[in-house]
Amino acid sequence: MAICTIDESQRKAAKVAGFLYLLTIVTANFAEFYARGRMIVPGDAVQTARNIAASERLFRLGTVSNLITFAGVVILVVAVYVVLKPINRNVALLAAFWRLAECAIFALITLNDFVALRLLSGADYLRAFDTQQLQALAYTFVRAHDAGYLIGLVFFGLGSTVFSYLSFRSRYIPRGLAAWGIFSSLVVAIVTLAIMVFPSLAAVVIPVYFAPIFIFEVILGFWLLVKGIRAPIVD
Amino acid sequence: MTSHAVESSPQTLARLGGALYLIIIVAGLIGELFMRDKLIVPGDVAVTANNIMASQLLWRISVAGDLIVLVCSVALALIFYLLLRPVSKNLALLAVFFNLVELAIDGANKLNLFKALFLLGNADYLKAFEPHQLQALAYLALKSHDYGFGISLVFFGFVCLILGYLLFRSGYFPKTLGVLMTIAGLSYLTNSFTLFLAPAFANRIFLTIFLPAFVGEASLCLWLLVKGVNVPKWEEKASARRVSGA
Numbered sequence: 001m002a003i004c005t006i007d008e009s010q011r012k013a014a015k016v017a018g019f020l021y022l023l024t025i026v027t028a029n030f031a032e033f034y035a036r037g038r039m040i041v042p043g044d045a046v047q048t049a050r051n052i053a054a055s056e057r058l059f060r061l062g063t064v065s066n067l068i069t070f071a072g073v074v075i076l077v078v079a080v081y082v083v084l085k086p087i088n089r090n091v092a093l094l095a096a097f098w099r100l101a102e103c104a105i106f107a108l109i110t111l112n113d114f115v116a117l118r119l120l121s122g123a124d125y126l127r128a129f130d131t132q133q134l135q136a137l138a139y140t141f142v143r144a145h146d147a148g149y150l151i152g153l154v155f156f157g158l159g160s161t162v163f164s165y166l167s168f169r170s171r172y173i174p175r176g177l178a179a180w181g182i183f184s185s186l187v188v189a190i191v192t193l194a195i196m197v198f199p200s201l202a203a204v205v206i207p208v209y210f211a212p213i214f215i216f217e218v219i220l221g222f223w224l225l226v227k228g229i230r231a232p233i234v235d
Numbered sequence: 236m237t238s239h240a241v242e243s244s245p246q247t248l249a250r251l252g253g254a255l256y257l258i259i260i261v262a263g264l265i266g267e268l269f270m271r272d273k274l275i276v277p278g279d280v281a282v283t284a285n286n287i288m289a290s291q292l293l294w295r296i297s298v299a300g301d302l303i304v305l306v307c308s309v310a311l312a313l314i315f316y317l318l319l320r321p322v323s324k325n326l327a328l329l330a331v332f333f334n335l336v337e338l339a340i341d342g343a344n345k346l347n348l349f350k351a352l353f354l355l356g357n358a359d360y361l362k363a364f365e366p367h368q369l370q371a372l373a374y375l376a377l378k379s380h381d382y383g384f385g386i387s388l389v390f391f392g393f394v395c396l397i398l399g400y401l402l403f404r405s406g407y408f409p410k411t412l413g414v415l416m417t418i419a420g421l422s423y424l425t426n427s428f429t430l431f432l433a434p435a436f437a438n439r440i441f442l443t444i445f446l447p448a449f450v451g452e453a454s455l456c457l458w459l460l461v462k463g464v465n466v467p468k469w470e471e472k473a474s475a476r477r478v479s480g481a
Contacts, residue, residue, distance in 0.1 A: 009325065013325070060431055060432050061432070063431060064428060064431050064432060067386065067389055067431070070336075071333075071389060071390060071393060074329070074332050074333050074336060074390070074393070075329060077332065078325060078328055078329040078332055081328075082325050096332075100332055100335060100336060101339075103336050104335070104336045104339035104340055104343075107336060107340050107386055107387075107389075107390065108339075108340050108343055108344075108383070108386070110386060111344070111379060111382055111383050111386060114379070114382040114431070115375065115378075115379050115382070118375060118378055118379075119375070123278075124278065125278070125280040125370070125371045125374055126371055128280075128365065128367040128368040128370070128371040129368060129371065
């Protein structure tokens with residue numbers, strides 16, 4: 001016998017989740033693809049350093065946008081947990097914990113951005129190094145951000161898979177959408193692990209392998225915001 | 236409810252929370268202001284390096300003090316969850332989640348303080364670098380620690396905002412505490428985002444920002460210690476929620 005009622009707190013949480021899916025998609029893509037994508041030239045530490053120095057404001061905005069994303073995800077996670085808790089509380093908590101670990105990791109890697117900026121700041125004490133050395137060090141921290149992002153994505157993929165599985169079971173949203181969520185979340189987790197082992201994969205699959213999860217989160221966000229969740233029909 | 240009897244009473248939790256908060260505030264202030272701040276000379280890399288190596292023990296004590304703050308904060312997060320759950324279980328959970336993220340970040344951030352020690356440790360393998368290079372890298376690690384703290388405070392800012400709202404709505408804590416904690420939360424967020432977007436400006440407003448934060452947190456700490464929680468009103472709210480099933 002399925003649970004066939006939805007209470008007010010679940011409905012409200014679903015709206016909050018929908019809004020935050022959309023908000024964090026915008027802020028995350030601004031940070032990772034727009035701001036960083038414009039400045040970082042793979043393999044070219046000198047050009048990357050010049051770009052960052054030339055658009056320091058945009059670089060900082062990117063980092064702040066990332067931090068807003070991760071704070072938003074904390075709220076999103078609790079909202080999704082509230083929606084899905086009646087289906088299976090323990091499994092929902094597991095997903096929430098994975099995604100919480102994701103937030104902590106993601107937030108911590110933004111520290112690399114600030115260190116890179118410092119290294120390129122031209123502060124007096126950095127004259128101990130020559131420009132090329134500083135650019136190389138800064139580039140190392142830029143890359144550390146990317147590597148850290150991959151680590152966070154594994155936790156994201158697992159948490160998102162489990163949340164999607166509970167959505168599938170709940171019938172709160174169309175089952176096709178939830179199934180797509182399971183698939184696209186697994187793709188993120190598995191392909192990310194593969195990139196860590198075979199880094200040359202990155203050039204081939206980034207950003208294509210994010211397409212399924214991007215489509216899922218955009219549709220889910222609008223769905224939750226506009227249509228909300230519906231009580232499942234019990235036979 | 237049979238399970239109710241084995242749970243700690245809200246008053247015990249409040250006192251324990253107040254005691255933990257006091258440890259956190261005192262240890263936090265001592266570690267930051269009276270230990271590390273004395274050793275770090277802004278802009279002077281060589282003097283900072285010499286100070287740290289001359290007072291290594293003090294440095295390590297300050298890091299250990301920070302860790303005491305962090306472990307107490309984890310326990311305090313749970314206490315706030317239990318005390319404020321009757322107002323809104325979901326928001327109380329949100330506060331715990333923000334708190335855990337904050338503490339994980341700040342815990343990992345302490346690594347930077349050890350990194351400085353490693354770099355200044357005169358180990359053989361470090362002879363690959365010149366002394367002033369090592370000093371610069373150590374100073375960079377200290378600066379990273381500042382930024383890591385700033386990042387963790389974004390999440391703590393949200394904790395304060397949520398606690399502020401829950402305290403205000405509770406009916407068993409004074410509304411003023413709620414307002415003060417909300418102001419504290421806004422101060423932390425302002426401080427962090429100023430540091431990220433306009434670091435030169437951040438140094439100038441640092442104290443003006445931290446004063447309201449300190450007032451908010453110190454008031455909450457003292458209230459928990461001295462007055463605790465209004466138990467009848469807490470019970471009333473808790474049982475009301477139990478009946479409604481929320």
